[in-house]
Amino acid sequence: MVGFKNLPGAFGVEVTDIDLSTASDGEIRQLLDIFYRHQVVVLRRQDLSFERFDDITKKFGHQHPHFLDHLRMRGHPAILMLSNIYENGRQLGVHEGACFWHTDVAYLDPANSTTMVYSVKRPRDGCPTSLADCFGAYDALPESMKRKIDDLVCIHHYGNRDFQSGAAEKNSKFEAERMTEDQKKKVKDVYHPLVKRHPITGRKSLYSVAGTSWGIVDWPEDEAVALLRELMDHCLQDRFITSIDYDVGDFAAWDTFSTLHCATPLAGAGPDDPNARILWRVSVNGLSPLYRLEETYQGMSTAA
Numbered sequence: 110m111v112g113f114k115n116l117p118g119a120f121g122v123e124v125t126d127i128d129l130s131t132a133s134d135g136e137i138r139q140l141l142d143i144f145y146r147h148q149v150v151v152l153r154r155q156d157l158s159f160e161r162f163d164d165i166t167k168k169f170g171h172q173h174p175h176f177l178d179h180l181r182m183r184g185h186p187a188i189l190m191l192s193n194i195y196e197n198g199r200q201l202g203v204h205e206g207a208c209f210w211h212t213d214v215a216y217l218d219p220a221n222s223t224t225m226v227y228s229v230k231r232p233r234d235g236c237p238t239s240l241a242d243c244f245g246a247y248d249a250l251p252e253s254m255k256r257k258i259d260d261l262v263c264i265h266h267y268g269n270r271d272f273q274s275g276a277a278e279k280n281s282k283f284e285a286e287r288m289t290e291d292q293k294k295k296v297k298d299v300y301h302p303l304v305k306r307h308p309i310t311g312r313k314s315l316y317s318v319a320g321t322s323w324g325i326v327d328w329p330e331d332e333a334v335a336l337l338r339e340l341m342d343h344c345l346q347d348r349f350i351t352s353i354d355y356d357v358g359d360f361a362a363w364d365t366f367s368t369l370h371c372a373t374p375l376a377g378a379g380p381d382d383p384n385a386r387i388l389w390r391v392s393v394n395g396l397s398p399l400y401r402l403e404e405t406y407q408g409m410s411t412a413a
Contacts, residue, residue: 110126110139111124111125111126111127111136111139111140111143112124112125112126113125113143113147113150116149116151116351116353117351117352118350118351118352119242119245119347119348119349119350119351120147120148120149120240120242120245120349120351121147121148121149121150121151121240121351121353121363122143122147122149122150122151123150123151123152123153124140124143124150124151124152127139127140127152128155129152129155129157129161129165129360130155130156130157130158130161132165134168134399137165137168137399138399141168141169141397141399141400144169144223144362144364145307145309145310145364146310148240148242148244148363148364148367148368149240149351149353149361149362149363149364149368150361150362151353151355151359151360151361152359152360152361153356153358153359154356154358154359155227155358155359155360156358157227157358157360159389162225162227162360162389162391163185163187163188163391165225165360166187166225166391166393167393167398168397168398168399169222169223169225169362169393169397170221170222170223170393170394170395170396170397171393171394171395172187172391172393173187173217173221173392173393173394174186174187187391188389188390188391189202189203189389189390189391190202190203190387190388190389190390191203191207191226191372191386191387191388191389191390192230192385192386192387192388193232193375193376193377193378193384193385193386194377194378194379194380194382194385194386194387195377195378195379196379196380201387202387203390207370207371207372208371208372208373208374209269209271209319209320209371210241210319210320210341210345210369210370210371211269211317211319211320211321211369211370211371212316212317212319212320212321212365212368212369212370213365213370213392214365214392214394215265215301215316215317215320215321215322215365216265216266216267216268216299216321217299218299218300218301219394219395220299220301220317220365220366220394221365221392221393221394222308222364222365222366222393222394222395222396223362223363223364223365223392223393224362224363224365224370224390224391224392225360225361225362225390225391225392225393226355226360226361226362226388226389226390227358227359227360227388227389228355228356228357228358228359228360228387228388229357229387229388229389230357230385230386230387231355231356231357231386232375232378232383232384232385232386233383233384234384235354235373236354236355236372236373236375236386237352237353237354237373238352238353238354238361238370238371238372238373239350239351239352239370239371239373240350240351240352240353240363240368240369240370241344241345241349241350241368241369241370242344242349242350242351242367242368243314243315243316243318243344243349243367243368243369244307244312244313244314244367245348245349246314246315246340246343246344246346246349247304247313247314247315248313249343249349250343255304258303258304258336258340259304259313260302260304261302261303261304261325261326261328262300262301262302262303262325262326263300263301263302263303263316263317263318263322263323263324263325263326263337264298264299264300264322264323264324264325264326265298265299265300265301265317265321265322265323266297266298266299266321266323267321268321268323269320269321270319270320270321270322270323270334270337271319271338298323300326301316301317302316303315303316303318303322303325303340304316305366305367307364307366307367308366308396309396309400312367314366314367315340315343315344316366317369318337318340318341318344318369319337319341319344319369320369322337325337341369344369345369355388365392
């Protein structure tokens with residue numbers, strides 16, 4: 110039986126008694142049930158080949174080639190390297206492009222549903238990821254605010270809203286990973302609800318109120334951004350935050366429909382530097398192939 114225990118912080122769990130290298134679909138289904146209830150799962154000391162990690166991610170949803178095609182892993186367009194390593198002046202993977210509060214790939218439609226990482230190389234001094242519980246943040250809002258925002262639609266496109274404006278210092282120090290000229294030509298607006306009802310649990314969350322949300326449909330820009338920043342600040346209270354770090358072999362997944370996250374800045378390093386870091390990272394969209402649509406919302410609206 111797959112078990113779990115609470116992570117330090119506001120939410121999320123460490124899952125025990127499962128070996129992902131040999132896990133059956135039945136065990137993965139148990140893992141998914143825990144994941145959808147708790148939004149963040151960490152599995153310590155796994156031993157995954159590249160091929161097995163790739164296979165596990167497909168159990169969570171549908172892989173899609175990443176927008177940043179110049180940083181895709183060679184031979185596998187869905188996998189990015191998260192790394193501070195530079196070789197001969199060349200960036201090995203995404204370095205500081207995730208060091209601001211955001212939701213992964215909310216700038217596409219369909220948006221991504223889950224992000225997974227596997228730790229290949231751990232920096233000596235650590236490099237935690239912080240996450241915010243956007244279910245809990247929505248639940249804690251006054252009823253008047255819920256009525257105000259429940260039917261609003263946000264405008265998204267690639268980038269960090271707060272870096273460009275410079276007006277919200279807590280989230281404006283780092284920009285999104287820089288695009289090539291060809292990638293810039295492909296950026297377009299997409300639209301997502303500000304309050305998102307989760308397709309599995311039915312719970313409501315404050316969806317992507319930081320990062321790629323640039324406005325609200327039919328709202329003046331200044332009023333829209335002011336509201337989004339107010340909601341971001343609400344989400345980033347300590348009572349909604351969990352921080353996780355990774356040792357070599359650790360696997361983690363977070364639900365991008367119900368969380369914000371932010372990486373810790375880490376100085377650039379050479380391949381042999383003790384503070385070098387490598388994570389394999391995959392984001393997927395859609396539902397797990399292990400779920401049927403008629404199973405959603407059934408008995409999963411509260412934490413187990």
